[in-house]
Amino acid sequence: MRIAVDAMGGDHAPREIVLGAVKAARELSGLTEIILVGDSAAIQRELDAGGGAPATVRILHAAEVVGMDELPAQAVRRKRDSSINRAMELVKRGEADALVSAGNTGALVVAATLMLRTLKGVDRPAIAAVMPTRKGPFVLIDAGANPECDAPLLRQFAVMGALYSRVILGRPNPVVGLLGIGVEASKGNEVTKEAFGLLKDARINFRGNVEGHDLFEGEVDVVVCDGFTGNVVLKTSESVARAIAHWMREEFTRNPIRMLGAMLLSGARKSMKARMDPEMYGGAPLLGVNGICIKIHGGSSRCAAFHGIRVACASAHEHLNEMIERAIESSSGAK
């Protein structure tokens, strides 16, 4: 597999991205080439500082970078020579089998949609965020690509999410839930009520509506919603976790006895953190475009970059997109 990596995207780029890529090049079998796309001097500097790189790592220069706060459509159109555009071109021309980026999510969606186009039967691509629960990860789709969705689009998301859950996350028969505000089919907004019927008839293991309450219980493998709701869920969850961590730090350092207790629990707190860390699951694929694109968190460390590349390899290896097209086709009898 040949993976194009946007070396300039994310808060800790290029360093963490480059180091994660080097680790991937050293450790992942089946990875034949990593193309680090971005400012060649800056990338080379990180490679040198990191003690060099295997021969499978090469650099493709791109002079521009899309900032995290830039307007996506504008940035993609104007900054022709940005790392995300150049990396996407590699995928488009078949010179890379997949792409990994920690950069501007909107720009990734726009660039992928413009250059790769959507898969057959898919109207719009969706971001499938992978999130931890008590019992393993679940896929939240769409996590932000489409603020407005109609019911047939939600059905496509459900099929794509279920496939990803099965093929990449290894859930044998993924349980799919439709995010709503009550378990009855009659509860929700107009779009979810219509989607309920479509999902019931799709070839997926549809459990019905799920509520916010159920998300982190691990009873459902795929949660389907519009990109507005999904993005709010994703960010709210991070916000709650951060607030709790903050309260914990405050309370655990209030007096010497508590500080001793916290010391005895430092191992426990580390493994809690690891279990709650979505980095392990390899980021969020952009599903539905004609090419493998993996979005990793803007704050990605080398570990997140490594896992993103691992999942990109696996997705390409499994021919994920061909499988999505077939699944969409066979499930769309009810459309």
Added chain:
Amino acid sequence: MRIAVDAMGGDHAPREIVLGAVKAARELSGLTEIILVGDSAAIQRELDAGGGAPATVRILHAAEVVGMDELPAQAVRRKRDSSINRAMELVKRGEADALVSAGNTGALVVAATLMLRTLKGVDRPAIAAVMPTRKGPFVLIDAGANPECDAPLLRQFAVMGALYSRVILGRPNPVVGLLGIGVEASKGNEVTKEAFGLLKDARINFRGNVEGHDLFEGEVDVVVCDGFTGNVVLKTSESVARAIAHWMREEFTRNPIRMLGAMLLSGARKSMKARMDPEMYGGAPLLGVNGICIKIHGGSSRCAAFHGIRVACASAHEHLNEMIERAIESSSGAK
């Protein structure tokens, strides 16, 4: 103040509700009467078991109860003699100044809307959930009454939420945010994009769009959204907190050293729990109906019931609804 309490609503009714009401009758000055509405024998039993009640507590018998899972509109119409209907009638007839219920939220919304009607200038009532942050509570409005909202409705919610935050929660000049998926006015769905303009022109301290990330940072006092998104946010937040508590318990009991550490931190964990507990803020008012209605959590303890009654008293005392009508009127120039 005379407060009608739905003694039969909630998972721990009537016991916890009755005991909370007795505590309120004993401790809250300005409370002249508490009317416990529900099965009089069951209520009397709890009063006797709790050591009797002050003279300000009386019982109004209601033979039926609306279950937590019943369809709201049906239940309100068919169960004429339910505790929620009887309690609502007291408010309607001016025999009570406010109502508190831990029962079926949908039934509360339906009964209030049918019997009390909405305030002048308000098209639909909204649930204002009060949630903890690092720096104090914020109001999430609408937390579930209206799955579909248009932009003018969101403006009404913003005005009502800001007023509640100022008058009842004591925030001097409440910062209002519109829940979105990016800070720019152009980010969001069609409704939030239109609402952005209306909120900018309303007489509130509008900060612009806020994201899920910002909710628990305490930078914003009122978060405005449709009832679908709000309900998802509310329940997702609870779900995340519960999952973290679960991980904590698992990790903290893994070996004897950790168990010792957890013991030393038991005080810290208790005060964390208290700080994260929304019960203290007195539940979620249903704003926009012509009467004070306070919804407390279905799992309410006596403490939650007490605080709900406290806030109901304060809301009636402050003439909250007259203030809402005036605020809506003066802010609707831009409508």
